[in-house]
Structures are given as C-alpha cells and as structure tokens.
Amino acid sequence: MYDGINDIDLIKITQNDGSVLAIAWLGRTNYLGSIYDKTVKGLRLRKGNIQIGDGQTLNTVFKDARFNGWSIGEVFVSSPHLIPNARRDNFEKNPAYFVLIEQLQRVAAEITREIRAASLKRNRELTMELEKAKATVHDAADAIENGTDITAKSRILPKLSSAQKAVSNSTVTDESGVYYQEIAFMNWICSLVHSKVRRHSKRSTH
Structure with a gap:
C-alpha cells in the first residue's frame, strides 16, 4: 500500500534567547x-543550497533510529x-550544534509518538x-455442514469475499509477525471455504 504526504508542518527551531537556529x-x-525512496527518506540537514550529511545523519536524534526512515522533511539551518x-x-x-540536536530530539519524539499511535490504530x-x-x-x-439452502449459501459467498479483501488490504507494522501469520491464515481459510461453498452450491442446483 502506498503512502503520501497529507500535510506539511513548519517548525521554527530556536535557542534559549529566541534567536532562530533553523x-x-x-x-x-x-x-x-x-x-522506500532513498532520495527523500529521512529528515535531512541543509545549509543554504548544500545538503549536510544524508538521510541517515539525523538517525541519532531518534531513540529508535529506524523511525527516521519513516519520516520525510528538511531542516534548513x-x-x-x-x-x-x-x-x-x-x-x-x-x-x-548541541542546542539544535536537543530541539530536533523533541521533534523526533513527537514523530515517534505519532508513528506508534498510527500503528496501534491500524492494528x-x-x-x-x-x-x-x-x-x-x-x-x-x-452452512456447508448443515446443508443450508442455496439462497443462504449465495449470501455467504460475497461475505467471504469481503472478509478476505478486508484482511488482505490491512496495513500492519507488527514486528513479531503474528499479524502477518494471521492474515495469511485467514486468507487461506477464506479461499478454502469460499471454494467449498461454491462446490456445494453447484451440487445443490443439480
């Protein structure tokens, strides 16, 4: 599933005296x-027209460095x-420099909070x-076991298709792999039962 930029936030980074750092x-x-696109992946540092470092330079401001790779943006010093x-x-x-890093750590903490909240919601x-x-x-x-009539079985088919589609289209970020295993299993079960309902429905018409 593809992601995209929904909105852009502008953030002013200042020193304790209020002067703007970036x-x-x-x-x-x-x-x-x-x-996936390494040309835009990660928060990046710039001064003037020059990029300082690369998309991994600011990994250090994240407690979980990989979350910089979920981010997109630039810091113009x-x-x-x-x-x-x-x-x-x-x-x-x-x-x-250390003031800049401290301020960027706060930005990174907010990004991390939003990533975790989005992940929990999807899961x-x-x-x-x-x-x-x-x-x-x-x-x-x-329905198969009890020999439900053809009309009832025909209503089950679209429900199975919808269930399989909903599970297949789900986006998860579960590192343990449990959700991925459940998705694969439910896809297999839905397909299996779907085919059985179809076979039983065809037999009922003969």
Whole structure:
C-alpha cells in the first residue's frame, strides 16, 4: 500500500534567547512504514543550497533510529554559529550544534509518538477485521455442514469475499509477525471455504 504526504508542518527551531537556529518542514504521512525512496527518506540537514550529511545523519536524534526512515522533511539551518565540518557530513560540535540536536530530539519524539499511535490504530482495526473474518468463516462452515439452502449459501459467498479483501488490504507494522501469520491464515481459510461453498452450491442446483 502506498503512502503520501497529507500535510506539511513548519517548525521554527530556536535557542534559549529566541534567536532562530533553523526552520524545518515535516511531511505528514499515514506512517505506513519505512520510505522506500532513498532520495527523500529521512529528515535531512541543509545549509543554504548544500545538503549536510544524508538521510541517515539525523538517525541519532531518534531513540529508535529506524523511525527516521519513516519520516520525510528538511531542516534548513540559518544560524551563522552552525558551521558545516570539512567533510560536510555534519556540523561542527559547538554549543549551537548541541542546542539544535536537543530541539530536533523533541521533534523526533513527537514523530515517534505519532508513528506508534498510527500503528496501534491500524492494528486495532486489523484485529476487528480478523474477528469478523473468523465469524464469517464459521458461518460458512456451518452452512456447508448443515446443508443450508442455496439462497443462504449465495449470501455467504460475497461475505467471504469481503472478509478476505478486508484482511488482505490491512496495513500492519507488527514486528513479531503474528499479524502477518494471521492474515495469511485467514486468507487461506477464506479461499478454502469460499471454494467449498461454491462446490456445494453447484451440487445443490443439480
């Protein structure tokens, strides 16, 4: 499933005295997972027209570094106190740099919170779809076992198709793989019962 930018947030990053260190833009997505396109993946540092480092440079501001790969945005540094190092893979580590990093850690913490909230919401929705699919499969199995009439069986077929589609289209970020296993199993069960209902329906017409 493809993700996209739904909105853009502008964030002003300042020092304690209120002077601006940088302006950042952050793309708001559905946080479906790590971004595949490496040319835009991750928050990036820029000063003027020069990119400082790459899409992994700011991994360190995230407690869970992989979540930078779920993010998209740029931090445009404006303070003269933030000086690119000779390799241009980061800034010189002076007091202004550490303030910048501290502020970006707060931004990263908010991104992480939103990623986890989005993941929990999707997984709750998936759990509901799995339970619905199980109930539909149970009804279909009863129909086969008890010789339900052709009209009842014909009503079960679209329900099975809908259940299978809902489970297949679910987006999860479950690292344990349990949800993926359940999706695969329910897909298999739905397909199996669907074919059995069809066979029984055909027999009933003869």
